[in-house]
Amino acid sequence: xxxxxxxxxxFSRFTPTDYLPxxxxxxxxxxxxxxxxxxxxxxxTFKNTIEALAYTGLELDxxxxxxxxxxxxxxxxxxxxxxxxxxxxxxxxxxDIRLNEALFKRVKTVYDQRENLSLTAxxxxxxxxxxxxxxxxxxxxxxxxxxxxxEIDKQLATLKLKxxxxxxxxxxxxxxxxxxxxxxxxxxxxxxxxxxxEAKKRNIQGWVITLDLPVYxxxxxxxxxxxxxxxxxxxxxxxxxxxxxxxxxxxxxxIAQLRQMxxxxxxxPNYATFALEERMAETPEKVIAFLNEQLAKDKPxxxxxxxxxxxxxxxxxxxxxxxxxxxxxxxxxxxxxxDSLLKPYLALDKAVEGMFAVAHKLYxxxxxxxxxxxxYHPEVQTYKVTDENGNYLALFYTDFFPRAGxxxxxxxxxxxxxxxxxxxxxxxxxxxIVCNFTRPTDTAPSLLTFNELTTLFHEFGHALHGxxxxxxxxxxxxxxxxxxxxxxxxxxxENWCYEEETLRLFATHYQTGEPLPIEWVKKVKAVxxxxxxxxxxxxxxxxxxxxxxHTYPHLERLEDVRTxxxxxxxxxxxxxxxxxxxISPAFSHIFSGGYAAGYYSYxxxxxxxxxxxxxxxxxxxxxxxxATHFRKEILEKGSSEKESILYKRFRN
Numbered sequence: 001x002x003x004x005x006x007x008x009x010x011f012s013r014f015t016p017t018d019y020l021p022x023x024x025x026x027x028x029x030x031x032x033x034x035x036x037x038x039x040x041x042x043x044x045t046f047k048n049t050i051e052a053l054a055y056t057g058l059e060l061d062x063x064x065x066x067x068x069x070x071x072x073x074x075x076x077x078x079x080x081x082x083x084x085x086x087x088x089x090x091x092x093x094x095x096d097i098r099l100n101e102a103l104f105k106r107v108k109t110v111y112d113q114r115e116n117l118s119l120t121a122x123x124x125x126x127x128x129x130x131x132x133x134x135x136x137x138x139x140x141x142x143x144x145x146x147x148x149x150x151e152i153d154k155q156l157a158t159l160k161l162k163x164x165x166x167x168x169x170x171x172x173x174x175x176x177x178x179x180x181x182x183x184x185x186x187x188x189x190x191x192x193x194x195x196x197x198e199a200k201k202r203n204i205q206g207w208v209i210t211l212d213l214p215v216y217x218x219x220x221x222x223x224x225x226x227x228x229x230x231x232x233x234x235x236x237x238x239x240x241x242x243x244x245x246x247x248x249x250x251x252x253x254x255i256a257q258l259r260q261m262x263x264x265x266x267x268x269p270n271y272a273t274f275a276l277e278e279r280m281a282e283t284p285e286k287v288i289a290f291l292n293e294q295l296a297k298d299k300p301x302x303x304x305x306x307x308x309x310x311x312x313x314x315x316x317x318x319x320x321x322x323x324x325x326x327x328x329x330x331x332x333x334x335x336x337x338x339d340s341l342l343k344p345y346l347a348l349d350k351a352v353e354g355m356f357a358v359a360h361k362l363y364x365x366x367x368x369x370x371x372x373x374x375x376y377h378p379e380v381q382t383y384k385v386t387d388e389n390g391n392y393l394a395l396f397y398t399d400f401f402p403r404a405g406x407x408x409x410x411x412x413x414x415x416x417x418x419x420x421x422x423x424x425x426x427x428x429x430x431x432x433i434v435c436n437f438t439r440p441t442d443t444a445p446s447l448l449t450f451n452e453l454t455t456l457f458h459e460f461g462h463a464l465h466g467x468x469x470x471x472x473x474x475x476x477x478x479x480x481x482x483x484x485x486x487x488x489x490x491x492x493x494e495n496w497c498y499e500e501e502t503l504r505l506f507a508t509h510y511q512t513g514e515p516l517p518i519e520w521v522k523k524v525k526a527v528x529x530x531x532x533x534x535x536x537x538x539x540x541x542x543x544x545x546x547x548x549x550h551t552y553p554h555l556e557r558l559e560d561v562r563t564x565x566x567x568x569x570x571x572x573x574x575x576x577x578x579x580x581x582x583i584s585p586a587f588s589h590i591f592s593g594g595y596a597a598g599y600y601s602y603x604x605x606x607x608x609x610x611x612x613x614x615x616x617x618x619x620x621x622x623x624x625x626x627a628t629h630f631r632k633e634i635l636e637k638g639s640s641e642k643e644s645i646l647y648k649r650f651r652n
């Protein structure tokens with residue numbers, strides 16, 4: 001398509017205003033393909049209808065992947081303005097396909113004959129998913145209701161973009177200038193240097209605190225000044241709410257209401273029922289029962305841990321902004337281990353080398369830096385990925401540091417899916433991981449906290465799922481799996497961070513070269529479960545909030561987002577309520593990401609991961625046979641079969 005090495009994305013060929021005409025042209029070409037399929041005079045077959053449909057729009061997919069990935073990792077005002085124009089077009093395009101009566105008639109004809117067709121398991125999956133993509137998106141609606149659905153989808157596309165734009169703007173524009181160093185008492189030198197460097201970048205005297213996650217986490221964990229912690233905590237947990245210039249509360253309400261209206265139009269009682277129909281959990285009732293079961297297990301432990309922290313702190317009014325600080329103090333006292341001790345041994349560049357070494361030991365992969373492939377930012381690194389025989393498998397992009405125009409958090413994405421083309425050629429994927437780790441300073445390379453190390457390995461687990469894909473059809477490739485299954489490879493991959501054999505691959509002091517002491521490795525392992533009850537309840541709080549937004553029967557009556565949050569998550573509350581705290585207006589996972597009615601999947605996948613981990617524990621973390629089994633039954637399969645079938649096959 002692009003006539004570039006490996007057909008890689010040619011970022012420099014496109015200015016922000018080039019994307020719209022290119023996407024409009026690709027939409028027109030794709031719709032012409034759709035028209036050809038729908039008007040085919042031959043009887044509908046799997047090949048001339050279902051398979052033909054699977055290969056439409058591939059050029060459009062490449063262009064939109066480039067555009068929206070840049071809008072997350074390297075955006076600007078011009079890109080954001082174009083996104084407001086492009087997103088509704090794509091929504092309309094999708095509806096033009098799913099609401100095409102002639103096309104649906106052909107799809108239904110093939111679907112109705114499915115029992116008499118000699119299809120592979122992957123073909124059966126494609127047929128079922130294709131048919132449901134029509135029925136679950138309005139194919140059976142009346143003409144009038146199809147029009148209503150189109151309008152709802154347009155509004156949702158626009159609102160989700162506004163939501164993301166506001167969250168990014170709030171993060172970008174926030175700065176808290178500190179001029180008295182005593183205010184920053186307790187912060188380690190690496191944190192002070194990070195804040196000073198930020199001030200220098202902004203031509204400000206002193207130190208600058210931002211809402212970037214590495215800054216927020218470090219200040220909450222180390223700052224002795226309780227007032228400082230309180231202000232930063234409340235500022236962070238009231239982003240885009242209250243008096244914020246980037247208030248998202250109306251956007252949150254409207255997104256939830258429109259999702260409910262859409263589900264109702266399609267015959268579902270709520271959005272969660274619609275969304276969960278195609279996931280492992282199947283129903284909201286099962287999800288809520290699962291969350292309650294986890295809460296019954298974790299909350300007593302969380303209360304016990306919190307009482308221990310209260311006693312340790314000596315505070316009579318222990319608050320949420322005290323948790324990270326006193327948990328870190330108690331951890332140091334109990335285990336004599338902390339981030340400032342570990343960070344010198346966890347240089348990012350070495351950790352990446354270690355991550356690649358783990359992938360080589362498990363799957364025989366090689367990662368080679370290449371300058372053949374264009375980057376969208378100078379800090380991005382690009383790698384050619386090959387197997388043990390030197391065969392090309394994937395392109396891999398890494399983008400690790402916060403900057404203006406890049407949203408917070410960490411994620412894996414793709415610029416191109418893996419699939420076999422219509423001639424049978426294996427078209428390999430282009431995968432990217434994007435993070436926001438601590439930048440190098442004038443005196444040290446980028447040094448990771450242990451939590452950042454597990455984040456790196458987590459996103460790499462997603463990346464392996466994308467890179468090792470070995471399916472036929474693009475829509476079934478890589479991480480295109482059920483939301484409550486997608487976190488299994490990533491959460492499983494985190495466990496290698498705690499293994500001594502892994503740490504021996506890269507964990508050496510950035511100045512002396514000395515390896516991370518063995519006794520510290522054992523302490524790191526012991527610390528793995530420290531305050532786990534409180535952390536688990538926090539995750540469950542997010543899961544319950546998500547489910548309430550997508551099952552609540554009276555969304556049209558809601559006016560106060562903060563009161564709603566406090567009411568529906570009461571069972572998970574461990575601390576006194578905070579008046580200004582309101583997290584939904586910045587809860588990107590569920591309001592602009594793909595986790596609506598799906599945040600529970602982190603805990604759900606954790607249960608799968610703990611089960612899968614037993615196999616590696618029994619055989620050895622670097623057992624090649626078990627790794628090969630996991631690769632063939634999970635990582636290569638995408639969603640070519642039901643996720644429950646894939647997992648049972650791996651487990652048995």
